[in-house]
Structure formats: structure tokens, C-alpha cells
Amino acid sequence: MNYQESTSPFTLHRWPGVTALLLLIAALLLMPKQLSAQQQLDLSLEQALELAAESNRDIRMKQHEQQAARAQFRQSNAVFLPSVSLEYQALSTDDPLNVFGFKLKQQQVTAQDFDPTRLNDPGAYENFSARLMVQQPVFNSDMIQARRAARTQYEAAGYMVQGTAAMTAYRVKQAYFELVLYREVQQVLAEAVETAKAYETQAQNFFDEGMLSREDLLAARVHRLELENKLVKAVNDTDAAQENLALLLGMDSLTQIHTTDALTDSSPMQPGTGLPESAPDNAFVRSASLQADAADQMVKSAAYSFLPRLNVFGSFELNDNDPFGFGSSAYMIGANLSWNLFSGMQQAGRYAEASARARMARTGLEQFQHEQHTQLRQAARALEHARDRIALSEEAIAGASENARIRANRYAEGMERTTDLLVAQTRLSESQLQQLEAYFQFNMSAAALELLLGN
Helix, strand or coil: CCHHHHHCCCCHHHCHHHHHHHHHHHHHHHHHHHHHHHCEEEECHHHHHHHHHHHCHHHHHHHHHHHHHHHHHHHHHHHCCCEEEEEEEEEEECCHHHHHHHHHHCCCCCHHHHCHHHHHCCCCEEEEEEEEEEEEEEECHHHHHHHHHHHHHHHHHHHHHHHHHHHHHHHHHHHHHHHHHHHHHHHHHHHHHHHHHHHHHHHHHHHHCCCCCHHHHHHHHHHHHHHHHHHHHHHHHHHHHHHHHHHHCCCCCCCEEEECCCCCCCCCCCCCCCCCCCCCCCHHHHHHHHHHHHHHHHHHHHHHCCCCEEEEEEEEEEEECCCCCCCEEEEEEEEEEECCCCCCCHHHHHHHHHHHHHHHHHHHHHHHHHHHHHHHHHHHHHHHHHHHHHHHHHHHHHHHHHHHHHHHHHHHCCCCCHHHHHHHHHHHHHHHHHHHHHHHHHHHHHHHHHHHHCC
């Protein structure tokens, strides 16, 4: 008889609940890995731009700001529309003057109420009143200008939404092409590492046969380690670019994004024949221009506050000493003309402040237009430069490849130094990387031109 088998309290067939619990825990532990493996997405640049337009949080924030500006503009309808209010009031008092007034409102005054004794000591008396009041603005010139400023601010907020969408598209292109760039850099470096490993193995064989010095062997090893270090950095840059792109698209940072477009795909923005002479007219410039216009309108609003105001009003009132009686009614209509001749320098100070803010807005607009024009010219030059670099990189890669091939063949025959071979391989890798950078610069310069021109 096996004593351990007969007395062990942890035998699985005697504890079916424990078995089920262990299986459940194992499934939960495996589930995140399965979900992570499913979070993969093949994405073209056009699809990425569409996702960003729908899900980017910066765009949504600007849309909310536009909605707030629209709500502020709707508030300014009070300049023309009437205000209507309804109130109900219940009062009880023994004040002689108010008691007599309540009786007049209720149309219940009698000859006995003029008795001096009752006038001086009327006792407690109640009045229940319901009042409908209407106020209609007629002429408020400062508020009219403020309404125009609010409308201009709303229009500026709309252009800011468009500008934010365009800037988001530019950032998506940058993140997308960075991800493509780093993955292609990673591929170039991975191939260079494999080549370096092969040369290191060959150098080790030559060293073992006494055909190579220890210094050359170490040089081959150091070259391979340097390439591996660059490869590790490229992998880290790839992960960072992927997380940045997922953030712009409103996705989880763990989503594995596979880009389907290449850096060599042609851009719709082709290099021009000259540098642009005029300042760009994109959504950001239009928004800044409208904000400056709104500041000018606020100056007019502050100036018009020195003018008189005219408003009309009316009310209808029901009074009774019974809460639900309402036996007496009365109305009142009138007009109010007011003119604030002196407000302790408050109006003058408001006008001076609005004028200073308007000048600041105009100066900022001019500076922004100059900056945009400068950036436009720089982007145009960068596009021309990138096109030239792409053309030159083709010749550089062809020459570096042929040089590396010749030196590799000579090295295999023992006719080439290790350092010369490593230099040739390094130049080839650098030429390939420079070509990738040139394509990246071309695409981003084209994207910058599209952003600045508002295309």
C-alpha cells in the first residue's frame, strides 16, 4: 500500500473545486496575452488620417471650445429679444404704510380704513401677488458691438477647429512616417549586423590560421557591437513612434500598428519652381485675423458705452388677501432712458484696456503672419533639398555597394585590410540610412507645405 497516495489531502480527483479554480486562474493569466496578440492593425496613411479626424482628442477639445463660443454668441441675442419673468409673492405685515398700500392694490379700501386709529395700528395683514414682467431692449449700442465681437469669436473658433484638424493630420503624418522610417532603419541595421557577424566569423578564422592580427579581429568585433547598439536604439525608437501614433489616433498604446505605406510613396505635394512670396492663408491665420477683428469690435463696444441707452418695460400684477383669490389686477408700462455721464473713470479705463488689447492682437497677427511666411519658405527649400538628396543617395548607394562588394571579395582572398572592409560596409549602411532620411524629409516637408498653405 502506497501511504502517500492514500493520505494526501491534495489529490485533484478528491477536490474538483480546486481543479476548476486552477483552470480559471490559468485562463485569466493567458487572456491578456491573447488579447494583446489580437490588438494588431494594418493601417495605411489615409486610414490613419481618417481615424485621427474621428477620434483625436485635441480636435474634440477644439470642437467643444467652438460650441462654447457659439453658446456665448447665442447669449448676445438678449440685445434684441425681450426678457420675460413671472413671480409669486406672499407677504404679511403690520406696517401701517404697507397695509394701506396692500388694500389699495387689492381694491378693498373702505371709509373705515381712514380712521386714524386703524391707520396707525392696522394689525397684521396679508397680501398675495402674482406678477408678469416684460423688458424689451431698444437701443444699446455697446451691447450690439459686443454681439458682433461674439459672432466673430465664434467664426474664429470654427477656423481653429479646422486648423487643429490640419495640425493633427500633420502630426499623424509625422508619427506615421517616423514609424515607417524607424522600421526600415531597423531592417537596414539588422542586415548590417548579420553582415558584420559574417565578417567577424571570417576574421576569427583568419586569426586562427595566423593570417590576421588580433587588432583586426577586435576591430571586426567592435564594429559588430556598434551596429547591435544602433539596432537596439532603432527598436526603442520604433516602439516610441508606434505609441505616439496610437495616441494621436485615440487608440490604446499597446495596439500593434503595421504600416502599409512606404517612405518612397510619392507625395501629392511636388516641389515648385520658386519660393512663395505671399504669406500663407491657412485656418490658423484666418482665426488669428478674426480674433484681431473681434478685439477691434470690443473697442467700439467700449466707446459706445458712453452713449445713452433706451429700454421699455411692462408688467401685469394680480393681488388679493386670499392665496388663490387674485381679485384685483393692475398693469404698468414705461420706457427708461439712461445715460451714464461719469462712472469714476470705469468706462474710460475699459476703453483704454480694449484699445490696448486690440493693438496687441494686431501686432500678434502681424508677427504670426511673418512667422508663417518664413516657415513656408523654409518648408519649400527643405522640399527642394530633400529631392536633391534623394537623387544623390541613389548614386551614393550604388557606389557604396560596388565598393563594399569589391573589398569583400579582396578580403576573402586575403588582399584587403579589415579596417578598409569595415569602412566600406559602414559607408554602405550610412548611404542607405541617409536615403531613408531624405525620403522622410521629403514627405514631412510636403506635409508642412500642405499645412501652411491650408491644402
